[in-house]
Structures are given as structure tokens and as C-alpha cells.
Amino acid sequence: MPPSAEKLIEVMDSSYRRVWALEGERVVGYINAISDGVLTAFIPWLEVHPDYQGQGVGTELVNRLVAQLEGMYSIDLACDEDLIGYYERLGFFSFTAMGKRNRDVLR
Numbered sequence: 001m002p003p004s005a006e007k008l009i010e011v012m013d014s015s016y017r018r019v020w021a022l023e024g025e026r027v028v029g030y031i032n033a034i035s036d037g038v039l040t041a042f043i044p045w046l047e048v049h050p051d052y053q054g055q056g057v058g059t060e061l062v063n064r065l066v067a068q069l070e071g072m073y074s075i076d077l078a079c080d081e082d083l084i085g086y087y088e089r090l091g092f093f094s095f096t097a098m099g100k101r102n103r104d105v106l107r
Contacts, residue, residue: 001106002047002106003045003106004107007105007106011032011044012030012032015032015033015034016032016033016037016041017032017035017041017065017068017069018032018033018065019031019032019061019064019065019068021048021052021057021061023052027049028049028051028052029046029047029048029049029052029057029058029061030045030047030061031043031045031046031047031058031061031062031064031065032044032065033065033068033075035069035072039072039073039074040072040073040074040076041069041072041074041076042075042077043062043075043076044078046058046061046062046077058086059090062087062090063090066090066091075092076097077092078097078099
């Protein structure tokens with residue numbers, strides 16, 4: 001579930017790097033990274049509107065963000081199991097991670 005519009009603006013404004021996909025003035029996708037600014041970055045959000053999925057929008061967003069993070073030792077992300085192959089095709093590799101989610105704060 002993506003965050004509310006208000007939370008999304010707050011998150012993107014606070015991010016180390018961000019990339020938007022626009023159709024005119026309409027946001028159809030976005031990706032962001034949080035980072036220490038030296039060696040590590042984490043990509044918490046990649047979202048593409050369902051009407052634009054399968055058209056390369058997500059791939060372009062990932063590629064542009066990764067280019068902005070050039071020189072980082074690690075660029076990590078977490079994804080659902082069905083997306084592992086997608087990210088592997090973009091140069092990422094799978095490893096074990098742990099997490100905790102509080103979905104109520106997305107509202």
C-alpha cells in the first residue's frame with residue numbers, strides 16, 4: 001500500500017535522492033533513496049501507477065536513481081518475493097534481511 005499524498009510528499013522531501021515519473025503534471029511513478037551520503041543507500045519505495053506498469057517506467061526510475069547513487073558501496077532494497085527476478089534483471093542480488101512494518105502510519 002503506498003502512503004497518502006501528504007505522507008508521500010513528506011517522505012520524498014526528506015529523501016537523500018528521489019526520481020518522479022510524470023505524464024504531463026500527473027505523477028505516474030516514483031522512487032526514493034535514504035542514505036548516509038557516504039557508502040550506503042536504501043531504496044524504500046518504488047511505485048508505478050497500475051495503468052503504467054509493464055511499460056518500462058519502473059525500470060527507468062530504478063536506473064536513474066542508481067545512477068544518482070553511483071559510488072555507494074551498497075544500494076539495498078526489500079521487495080516481495082514475486083519481484084526478486086525483476087530486481088535481479090536490474091543488477092541486484094538476493095540476500096536475507098529482516099523488517100518490521102507499522103502500516104497505520106501510512107495514512
